[in-house]
Amino acid sequence: MASHPSNESILNNLLIRLGIAGIFLYETIFSLFIPPYSLNLLLKQILFVGARSMLVIIIAGLFVGMVIALQFYDTLVRFGSVSLLGSAVGLSLTRELGPVLTALMVIGRTGSAMCAEIGIMRIENQIDALECMAIDPYRFLISPRILAGVLCVPILTAIFIVVGIFGGYFVGVILFDVSAGSYFQNMNDTVLSRDLLMGFIKSIVFGLLIVWISCEKGFNLHLNKNGAYGSEGVSRVTTEAVVIASIAILFSDYLLSALIL
Amino acid sequence: MENINSKNVLEVSNLNTWYGNKKILSNINLNVSHKEIMVIMGHSGSGKSTLLRYILGLEKTKTGLIRLLGKEVSKLNKKDLYKLRKRIGVAFQNGALFSSMTVRENIELPLYENTELDEKTIHIMSRLKLELMQLSGTESLMPSELSGGMLKRAGLARAVIMEPELLFFDEPSAGLDPITSAHLDNLILQLRDALNMSIIIVTHDLESAFKIADRITVLDKGEIIMTGDKEVIKKSHDPRIINMLERRAINETVDADDYLNRLTRN
Numbered sequence A: 001m002a003s004h005p006s007n008e009s010i011l012n013n014l015l016i017r018l019g020i021a022g023i024f025l026y027e028t029i030f031s032l033f034i035p036p037y038s039l040n041l042l043l044k045q046i047l048f049v050g051a052r053s054m055l056v057i058i059i060a061g062l063f064v065g066m067v068i069a070l071q072f073y074d075t076l077v078r079f080g081s082v083s084l085l086g087s088a089v090g091l092s093l094t095r096e097l098g099p100v101l102t103a104l105m106v107i108g109r110t111g112s113a114m115c116a117e118i119g120i121m122r123i124e125n126q127i128d129a130l131e132c133m134a135i136d137p138y139r140f141l142i143s144p145r146i147l148a149g150v151l152c153v154p155i156l157t158a159i160f161i162v163v164g165i166f167g168g169y170f171v172g173v174i175l176f177d178v179s180a181g182s183y184f185q186n187m188n189d190t191v192l193s194r195d196l197l198m199g200f201i202k203s204i205v206f207g208l209l210i211v212w213i214s215c216e217k218g219f220n221l222h223l224n225k226n227g228a229y230g231s232e233g234v235s236r237v238t239t240e241a242v243v244i245a246s247i248a249i250l251f252s253d254y255l256l257s258a259l260i261l
Numbered sequence B: 001m002e003n004i005n006s007k008n009v010l011e012v013s014n015l016n017t018w019y020g021n022k023k024i025l026s027n028i029n030l031n032v033s034h035k036e037i038m039v040i041m042g043h044s045g046s047g048k049s050t051l052l053r054y055i056l057g058l059e060k061t062k063t064g065l066i067r068l069l070g071k072e073v074s075k076l077n078k079k080d081l082y083k084l085r086k087r088i089g090v091a092f093q094n095g096a097l098f099s100s101m102t103v104r105e106n107i108e109l110p111l112y113e114n115t116e117l118d119e120k121t122i123h124i125m126s127r128l129k130l131e132l133m134q135l136s137g138t139e140s141l142m143p144s145e146l147s148g149g150m151l152k153r154a155g156l157a158r159a160v161i162m163e164p165e166l167l168f169f170d171e172p173s174a175g176l177d178p179i180t181s182a183h184l185d186n187l188i189l190q191l192r193d194a195l196n197m198s199i200i201i202v203t204h205d206l207e208s209a210f211k212i213a214d215r216i217t218v219l220d221k222g223e224i225i226m227t228g229d230k231e232v233i234k235k236s237h238d239p240r241i242i243n244m245l246e247r248r249a250i251n252e253t254v255d256a257d258d259y260l261n262r263l264t265r266n
Helices: A007-031 A039-049 A051-079 A082-123 A126-132 A137-175 A180-190 A193-219 A231-260 B048-055 B078-085 B103-114 B119-132 B148-160 B178-195 B206-212 B230-234 B239-245 B256-264
Strands: B008-019 B022-033 B037-041 B065-068 B088-091 B166-170 B198-203 B215-220 B223-229
Touching (some): A039 A051, A039 A137, A082 A180, A126 A137, A137 A180, A193 A231, B008 B198, B048 B198, B148 B166, B215 B239
Parallel strands (some): B088 B166
16 A cells, blocks of 8 residues: 655655755856856847747737726626726736736746756756856856846736737727727826836746746756656656746735735 | 875775665775776666766765865865866767757857857867767757767767866767777777877776776676776676676576565565
C-alpha cells in the first residue's frame, strides 16, 4: 500500500521549495548588476514577451471590453443609469480585469514557453554548459526574461485596457446608442489616477511573478523530488508553472487590492 | 593513494560522495599531469559522469579534495570559480549546443561573454576552430541540422575556442559509428599537440580509450579499481578489468527459488 506523506513532510517540502525559489530570485536580481550587459538578450526577450503577445492581447482586450459593456448595459438599463456605462467599463478594466486577464494570457502564451525552454536546456546540459563556459546562467538566461516581463506586462496591460475601452465603446455607443460624450466623460470623471496606479503596480508585480515562477520551475527541474526528468519532467513542471503562476496572480491581486484600496 | 605534486593539472584525493544514503563515489584518488590524456573508463552507472560533475564544481563536495589547475574547487566563490572555468573547456556528450543559435553563434559565445575581443577577431578564431574540426561551411546551420558526429565536433570546437589548459570530454564516441568515432579520436590527439593542453576523457569505449589514452583510470561501482598506463591495464589480473576488456557480461548465479521469491515479493 502506498504511504501518504505526513503533513509535516508536506510543510517541509513546501518550505524547501520556497527557499529554493527565493534563492533563485535573489541570484537573478543580483545578476542584473553583473556586467557584461547585453542589450541583444533583452531585446530578444522583449520581442518574445511583448511584441509577439500583442495580437492575442488586442483580441482578448477587445472581446473582454465588449462583453463587460454588454453585461453592464443590461444591468444599468434596469436602473436607468446607462450613462454610467463608461465608468463601469473603465473602472473594471483599469483596476482588475486589465491587469489580471493580461497576466493570465501572458502566463499561457509566454510563461509556459519559458518554463519548457529552460527545462529542456536543463535536461540537455545546456545550463551546465553555460556554467562550464564561465557564463552565469542567471545573468544570461533569467535576468533578461525578468526585465522583459517587468517592462512588457505593464505595456501589454495598458494596450488591453485601451482596446477594451474601445470594445466597450463599440457595444455601448454604436450598438446600444449610449451617448459617446457621456461614455467618455463619466469614465474621465470616475477613473482616477489612483486607479491607474493600482493597475500599473499590479501589472509590474504580475510580470515579475510570471517570469520568476515560470523560469524557476524550468531551471530547477533537476531538483524535482518526484523523479520525473526527461520529457515527462518538462511537461510536469510546465503544468505546475502555469497553475502556480495563475494562483499567485489571483492571490496577489487580492492582496494588492486590499493594500491599495 | 597517488602522489600529489604541484605540476598536476588535476588532483583528487579521498573524494566520497552520497546521494541521500547511497554512496556514489568512494575514496577517489586521481592525478592528471600537464599535457597528459587521461581516460576515465567504466561501464554505465559506474560513477564516471558524477565524478566529472564534482571535478567541474557543478556539484559541491563535502569530503575530500579536488584541486583543478592549482585551485581547490570547493573553496572557490562563484567569481573565482568562473575565473578558473575560463581556463578549462568542457565538451558534453550531446554537444549541449543552444538550439536557438547557429553553429557559429554557439562557438563564439564564450569569446563574446568572456573576452574584450572585437567581432572580426572572434570570427577569425571561430573559423579556425571550425576548420580544425572539419566543420567549415556549417557556420550558419542550426544545431538541429547537424548529424551526431558534427554536433560533438561543434561542441568540441566551442570547448576549445578559449584555448583552455585542460579539456574535459564526456563520452566522445557514444552514439557514433566506428569511422566517425575514429576520426574524433584523431582530432583529440591533434588537439593535445596543437593546443598543448591536458585532456580528461570519460568513456566506456575500450577501443577509443586504448587509442588515445596516456593513462587509464578504471571506475567500478563508484570506486577506482586501477589507474595506470595502457599496458598495466591490459596486464591486470583483476577479474572486473578482465571482464571489461573481454567485453564479458557480469555473471550472476541466481538460485531459482530465490529468483521466484524476489519476483513474487510484495
